[in-house]
Amino acid sequence: MAVQINPSILSADFSRLADEAKAVEGADWLHVDVMDNHFVPNLTLGVPVVEALGKATDTPLDCHLMIEDPDRWAPAYVEAGAGSVTFHVEAAAAPVRLAREIRAKGARAAMALKPATPIEPYEDLLPELDMLLVMTVEPGFGGQAFLDIMLPKIRRTRELISRHGLEMWLQVDGGVSASTIERCAEAGADVFVAGSAVYGAEDPDKAVRELRALAENATGTTGLCGHQAAGR
Ligand SMILES: O=C(CO)[C@H](O)[C@H](O)COP(=O)(O)O
Numbered sequence: 001m002a003v004q005i006n007p008s009i010l011s012a013d014f015s016r017l018a019d020e021a022k023a024v025e026g027a028d029w030l031h032v033d034v035m036d037n038h039f040v041p042n043l044t045l046g047v048p049v050v051e052a053l054g055k056a057t058d059t060p061l062d063c064h065l066m067i068e069d070p071d072r073w074a075p076a077y078v079e080a081g082a083g084s085v086t087f088h089v090e091a092a093a094a095p096v097r098l099a100r101e102i103r104a105k106g107a108r109a110a111m112a113l114k115p116a117t118p119i120e121p122y123e124d125l126l127p128e129l130d131m132l133l134v135m136t137v138e139p140g141f142g143g144q145a146f147l148d149i150m151l152p153k154i155r156r157t158r159e160l161i162s163r164h165g166l167e168m169w170l171q172v173d174g175g176v177s178a179s180t181i182e183r184c185a186e187a188g189a190d191v192f193v194a195g196s197a198v199y200g201a202e203d204p205d206k207a208v209r210e211l212r213a214l215a216e217n218a219t220g221t222t223g224l225c226g227h228q229a230a231g232r
């Protein structure tokens with residue numbers, strides 16, 4: 001399992017997005033939080049900004065859609081250039097059809113679970129996905145405290161992935177920092193979203209390197225670096 005670090009631009013300076021994207025050269029993906037003020041009580045950005053960001057950086061975009069009706073809107077994010085598109089299972093009407101559509105359009109398909117959503121009912125969907133996202137805060141805002149009661153869910157999800165013999169990635173998002181990333185890695189996560197821990201640091205790229213080293217030490221892995229690990 002190669003460790004991947006995905007800085008969340010939710011904590012970046014939105015007036016300088018292109019520069020902020022370039023400030024984390026060692027990142028595997030840029031995590032882009034799309035919020036619609038309906039699925040979550042916050043409003044961020046949409047398709048035109050994703051398209052512009054994709055042109056401003058070589059780092060692939062990992063779009064986390066916290067929106068109602070992802071069945072209707074997710075394909076547009078693939079067309080806008082996202083390399084990975086994550087929809088919330090709580091909002092999707094037809095998650096299998098949607099995952100297949102995202103893959104058919106050429107992106108990685110991922111499904112997210114809010115903290116109170118269990119993984120077990122969705123076990124049979126795992127082969128349809130490239131990544132599962134276990135939220136470690138209630139979605140909607142950056143800078144929240146990590147919910148360590150999610151660690152057993154991360155562990156159970158990794159066990160299910162292994163039982164099915166799948167290669168899929170397991171992402172954690174929310175409150176991931178130098179003091180929580182090792183526990184996430186030990187529990188089986190391999191893709192780590194970090195917003196405030198990266199963009200709140202004096203040197204964001206150094207913060208990425210430090211988070212990567214902590215996760216790798218926790219699992220005894222030394223993965224590919226930067227964008228080499230990303231891609232389909
Ligand atoms: O999806 C999210 C919030 O809903 C963000 O990706 C997440 O909160 C990242 O920020 P931080 O690392 O500061 O918690």
Ligand SMILES: [Fe+2]
Pocket residue numbers: 008031032033064173193
């Ligand atoms: Fe996110």
